[in-house]
Amino acid sequence: MAKKRSGGTRKPWWVLGLLIILLSMGSSAAVYYLLDETSGDTGEQQSEGEQQQEVVAPQPSYIKIEPFTVNLQSDEYDQRLLYVGLSLQVTDEATKRRLKDNMPQVRSRLIMLMSSQNAEALTSPKGKEALTDEVISLFERPIGGSEEPLSVDDVLYTEFIVQ
Incomplete structure (x- = not known):
């Protein structure tokens, strides 16, 4: 009986650790995706703004x-x-x-x-x-x-x- 209790108490901790790892990987992927999307948008806006400035500014x-x-x-x-x-x-x-x-x-x-x-x-x-x-x-x-x-x-x- 002692073996069942020790094995039984290890399993919930193992599952809990696995869940924590999966959740952290998922949140990291979500943050990376969101930051990449926003930086891509500002890059496009900046390049459009730079193009407008280049059109306005005369070439020296x-x-x-x-x-x-x-x-x-x-x-x-x-x-x-x-x-x-x-x-x-x-x-x-x-x-x-x-x-x-x-x-x-x-x-x-x-x-x-x-x-x-x-x-x-x-x-x-x-x-x-x-x-x-x-x-x-x-x-x-x-x-x-x-x-x-x-x-x-x-x-x-x-x-x-x-x-």
Whole structure:
């Protein structure tokens, strides 16, 4: 009789453990399914929103300025040089055309601006950011006799050596 009682008491615990395992597996599967479904929906909504933004936002184009070298102002050394190549990011085709048509004036403005820079300032990231802002503001003035504003959005340095 003792064997029946010990065997009998083990069976309900075994069944209870099996039920707990099955319930936890089922709830895990349900949570996974629900989370996967919601993340799939938001992914579709985001991609649709991104597509709408891509349609609205104009595609930027770039004007490459051939590299040039200028003398820099320096406090510590006798002579410092800057070798710089850059591209201007524009979104307006009219701006792109005017910049290309007036490239000698564009290069002249850039050379004058770059040669007035301090060599020590240009070696730091903040100095490069300040230079970028100055280059963008350089194109706020009309160019080539036109009164239409130029829309230069960014300056991208392709080569930048201070020596």
